[in-house]
Amino acid sequence: MRNKSEIFKLIPVFIFLIFFVLQRNLSFAQQKEEDTAKTEAAGEKQENKNEVFKPGPYILHHVLDAHIWHIAEIGEIEVAIYLPVILVSGKGVDIFNFNKFKPEEAKPESEEKGEKKHGEGTLKHNGYLYANGKITAEDGRKVYDFSITKNVLSLFISVILLCIIFISVSRAYVKRRGHAPKGFQSLIEPLILFVRDDVAKSAIGEKRYEKYMPFLLTTFFFIFINNLLGIVPFFPGGANVTGNIAVTMILALFTFTIMTFSTKKSYWIHIINTPGVPWWLKIPIPLMPVVETIGIFTKPFVLMVRLFANMTAGHIIALGFIGLIFIFGQINVAMGYSVSVVSIIFYVFMGLIELLVAFLQAYIFTLLSALYFGMAAPEEEHH
Amino acid sequence: MELVTPGLGLIFWMTISFGILLFILGKFAWKPVMKMIKEREESIENSLRAADKAIEDIGKLKISNEELLREAKNEKDQILKEARKIKESIIEEAKTKAVDEANRILEQARENMNNEKMAVITELKNQIATLSIEIAEKIMREELSKDEKQKTFINKLVDEAKLN
Numbered sequence: 001m002r003n004k005s006e007i008f009k010l011i012p013v014f015i016f017l018i019f020f021v022l023q024r025n026l027s028f029a030q031q032k033e034e035d036t037a038k039t040e041a042a043g044e045k046q047e048n049k050n051e052v053f054k055p056g057p058y059i060l061h062h063v064l065d066a067h068i069w070h071i072a073e074i075g076e077i078e079v080a081i082y083l084p085v086i087l088v089s090g091k092g093v094d095i096f097n098f099n100k101f102k103p104e105e106a107k108p109e110s111e112e113k114g115e116k117k118h119g120e121g122t123l124k125h126n127g128y129l130y131a132n133g134k135i136t137a138e139d140g141r142k143v144y145d146f147s148i149t150k151n152v153l154s155l156f157i158s159v160i161l162l163c164i165i166f167i168s169v170s171r172a173y174v175k176r177r178g179h180a181p182k183g184f185q186s187l188i189e190p191l192i193l194f195v196r197d198d199v200a201k202s203a204i205g206e207k208r209y210e211k212y213m214p215f216l217l218t219t220f221f222f223i224f225i226n227n228l229l230g231i232v233p234f235f236p237g238g239a240n241v242t243g244n245i246a247v248t249m250i251l252a253l254f255t256f257t258i259m260t261f262s263t264k265k266s267y268w269i270h271i272i273n274t275p276g277v278p279w280w281l282k283i284p285i286p287l288m289p290v291v292e293t294i295g296i297f298t299k300p301f302v303l304m305v306r307l308f309a310n311m312t313a314g315h316i317i318a319l320g321f322i323g324l325i326f327i328f329g330q331i332n333v334a335m336g337y338s339v340s341v342v343s344i345i346f347y348v349f350m351g352l353i354e355l356l357v358a359f360l361q362a363y364i365f366t367l368l369s370a371l372y373f374g375m376a377a378p379e380e381e382h383h
Numbered sequence: 384m385e386l387v388t389p390g391l392g393l394i395f396w397m398t399i400s401f402g403i404l405l406f407i408l409g410k411f412a413w414k415p416v417m418k419m420i421k422e423r424e425e426s427i428e429n430s431l432r433a434a435d436k437a438i439e440d441i442g443k444l445k446i447s448n449e450e451l452l453r454e455a456k457n458e459k460d461q462i463l464k465e466a467r468k469i470k471e472s473i474i475e476e477a478k479t480k481a482v483d484e485a486n487r488i489l490e491q492a493r494e495n496m497n498n499e500k501m502a503v504i505t506e507l508k509n510q511i512a513t514l515s516i517e518i519a520e521k522i523m524r525e526e527l528s529k530d531e532k533q534k535t536f537i538n539k540l541v542d543e544a545k546l547n
Contacts, residue, residue: 152392
């Protein structure tokens with residue numbers, strides 16, 4: 001059992017290493033900061049400035065993943081990070097910077113597109129087309145997009161941040177062996193104890209909780225840090241990592257995998273022959289077994305959706321308040337300013353709620369994971 | 384729809400980075416942290432237990448000290464009581480002894496006095512007797528010069544002597 005899990009841990013490391021070797025050969029990781037004044041995209045953008053502000057696409061644009069990490073706009077100059085695009089298709093791996101994508105040359109088509117908003121115009125590079133945030137091949141072959149997007153970069157930043165924080169905290173623990181926590185360590189310790197005592201011990205049980213502690217702590221702090229980074233509106237934060245369904249899906253899948261691997265006989269018996277339920281719910285039509293079997297999969301699904309929906313909703317509301325400023329600003333500049341006061345008050349209020357939610361969602365995800373682990377292998381006393 | 388469609392790239396990177404994070408933190412952060420917290424909790428628990436035991440010991444010591452003190456006091460009292468008793472008995476004895484001695488001396492003195500008295504009386508009696516005899520001799524010599532008178536006189540004396 002133990003060896004198996006070690007191997008499981010090693011697989012992603014190997015894949016990661018292989019990818020890094022590939023990337024070095026193909027000179028990846030050139031994250032350029034460029035002003036778009038030169039590119040034609042800027043021209044398109046200036047045209048767009050006169051257009052009517054549409055809150056829907058504006059909010060979605062900020063909630064969704066992107067190939068550009070827009071940082072600021074100082075006057076005419078746009079400060080943004082163009083992220084590397086990694087494409088895998090039948091022809092092999094293609095890696096280039098996103099700023100290589102240029103608007104299509106064909107004049108009549110581009111004029112048509114000019115009417116459309118920024119980001120909707122088709123961009124072209126090396127036989128690939130970029131439209132509506134999706135990259136496709138011109139010749140119609142299937143393209144898999146492994147790009148380092150905004151969320152992926154934010155993910156990396158948070159992973160590095162987490163490693164730095166917790167390795168330094170663990171060093172502090174080793175250094176101050178047997179002494180009271182000090183400094184940053186004492187900020188983190190209550191959280192660690194919270195996860196241990198109120199989440200793991202109460203949900204899994206005194207005897208077996210230790211095995212799950214690394215996963216629970218990692219998940220808790222990963223979600224918590226990413227939620228917090230999501231609240232920060234400028235560069236290192238601002239990405240909607242925990243509000244992305246892919247991220248929450250993988251987190252839920254980790255929980256699901258660990259849960260399934262730690263199941264015992266009693267768990268499966270509980271599903272096939274649920275105790276404490278009238279026999280007629282099981283015998284002619286296996287109603288309860290079906291419900292329980294579906295339940296196996298709804299558990300991770302619910303984990304995935306809850307975190308995603310909560311974080312995304314928080315972002316949408318916050319962005320909505322900001323969007324109000326622009327909507328009223330377009331009607332009348334003075335009105336925009338006056339609304340901005342109210343909007344910012346509400347935005348700060350939302351931010352505070354988001355702080356609570358950031359912690360709460362991390363806690364709920366961890367607690368439910370722990371409960372599922374506890375369910376997978378219940379302690380003997382209960383049966 | 385894009386909002387709820389998980390992107391392949393992000394799935395891939397998330398799996399890798401979370402896996403690595405789990406591995407690194409599990410190995411280099413959580414293992415030592417959990418160990419240290421556990422160790423510290425144990426040491427705190429042990430210290431508290433030791434402190435409790437020390438307090439208990441001190442309490443016991445105090446109790447035993449008090450016991451000792453009380454015992455010593457009791458003993459002292461007893462000794463004092465005994466001493467007092469002995470003293471009293473000694474005094475009593477001395478008193479009775481003195482009274483006895485005094486009585487004895489008094490008795491002796493009385494006896495001696497009696498003896499002395501008796502001796503004096505006898506002496507006196509003897510003297511009186513001799514004196515009487517001398518007197519009697521002288522009277523007799525005078526009286527006996529005449530026979531008749533002699534005779535009646537002797538008879539009379541004899542009678543008188545008998546009466547005494």
